[in-house]
Amino acid sequence: MAENTILRVDSLWVDYYTRSGPIRVVQDVSFEIRRGEILGLAGESGSGKSTVAQAVTRLIRPTVGRMGGDVWLQDENIAQLDRKALRHIKWKKVSIVAQSAMNSLNPVLRIRSQFDDILQSHGQRNRQKNFARMRELIEMVSLSAEVLDAFPHQLSGGMKQRVAIAMALLFHPDLVIMDEPTTALDVIVEREIVSEIKRLQREFGFSVLFISHDLDLLLRMADRVAIMYGGYLMEIGSVQEFTHPLHPYSRALLHSFPAIGAVGAERRRGIPGYPPDPANPPGGCRFHPRCPHSSERCGSDLPLWEAVGGKGDQRVRCIRWREIPNESHTGSD
Ligand SMILES: Nc1ncnc2c1ncn2[C@@H]1O[C@H](COP(=O)(O)OP(=O)(O)OP(=O)(O)O)[C@@H](O)[C@H]1O
Numbered sequence: 001m002a003e004n005t006i007l008r009v010d011s012l013w014v015d016y017y018t019r020s021g022p023i024r025v026v027q028d029v030s031f032e033i034r035r036g037e038i039l040g041l042a043g044e045s046g047s048g049k050s051t052v053a054q055a056v057t058r059l060i061r062p063t064v065g066r067m068g069g070d071v072w073l074q075d076e077n078i079a080q081l082d083r084k085a086l087r088h089i090k091w092k093k094v095s096i097v098a099q100s101a102m103n104s105l106n107p108v109l110r111i112r113s114q115f116d117d118i119l120q121s122h123g124q125r126n127r128q129k130n131f132a133r134m135r136e137l138i139e140m141v142s143l144s145a146e147v148l149d150a151f152p153h154q155l156s157g158g159m160k161q162r163v164a165i166a167m168a169l170l171f172h173p174d175l176v177i178m179d180e181p182t183t184a185l186d187v188i189v190e191r192e193i194v195s196e197i198k199r200l201q202r203e204f205g206f207s208v209l210f211i212s213h214d215l216d217l218l219l220r221m222a223d224r225v226a227i228m229y230g231g232y233l234m235e236i237g238s239v240q241e242f243t244h245p246l247h248p249y250s251r252a253l254l255h256s257f258p259a260i261g262a263v264g265a266e267r268r269r270g271i272p273g274y275p276p277d278p279a280n281p282p283g284g285c286r287f288h289p290r291c292p293h294s295s296e297r298c299g300s301d302l303p304l305w306e307a308v309g310g311k312g313d314q315r316v317r318c319i320r321w322r323e324i325p326n327e328s329h330t331g332s333d
């Protein structure tokens, strides 16, 4: 693994068990995160973003599903670790702010007890030291120490989300996975939290996998961006490379979100059609039924995860990417 690579996910797949048998919701997912970078992961609802986050942190419970492939965090393959080894790595090397983390704070415990639980469960029993660390963290995410004495319902959504981010940073992890950390918040609070995350990330040098529906947001905050559709990664590249995305789905996604400050008619259009049903996906490229550039082969040939090269190690999963005309993201399809 290259020295500046913190995470390398290789051929990851995940099945969920359903009444009609296992259903594959993530497949052939391979990507890297470099030291100190923010990788944004975007895609429509149901494309598999949270499932990737949970597989990478081994949160897919064996009663719920199964996973395969490799997840290298530096020199350890998380996919192969036993529970004990896993406990050692979680929080300390990789932590996660799960989707709707702010709602998963325990409603009957003061914030300080929730921090204390995590610290104690990692053998840190010195109350005074623990309190000092909590204070430090809570101030780090621009909250006042009084928040530690509050119950979750006494805090705003933005404050709760800051608490969840502070918890993820408790043990100085190398990689923090944030699954839609700002989606439930209004735009102003979202901007504040995003700049907070960027400030912390610059200060402490950790890497971030930042998951969001909002590609525009990711293009403003991330170093590189990956796009998911129907369980597959469709494209990855630097933010600069995404000014001219190669995959028709990336282009469609780019056009489907409102520009900053856009209102009414300025809002961009949604993508016509519906995402695939993972229980009954289309053959060939998962996007071909909705793709304005699809040919007959797109319905039968599964495109490979093809390396394009470039600064962002750009890759694309489309057999036609060389043929379809390139355009800037301000143009139209
Ligand atoms: N526990 C589960 N059992 C069965 N299917 C599941 C389970 N969890 C998720 N799925 C299905 O797996 C697919 C991927 O879901 P996932 O939550 O990873 O998507 P997502 O991209 O995070 O979506 P969202 O943007 O809505 O958060 C979806 O089709 C979803 O319905």
Ligand SMILES: [Mg+2]
Pocket (backbone or CB within 6 Å): 049, 050, 051, 099, 179
């Ligand atoms: Mg999700």
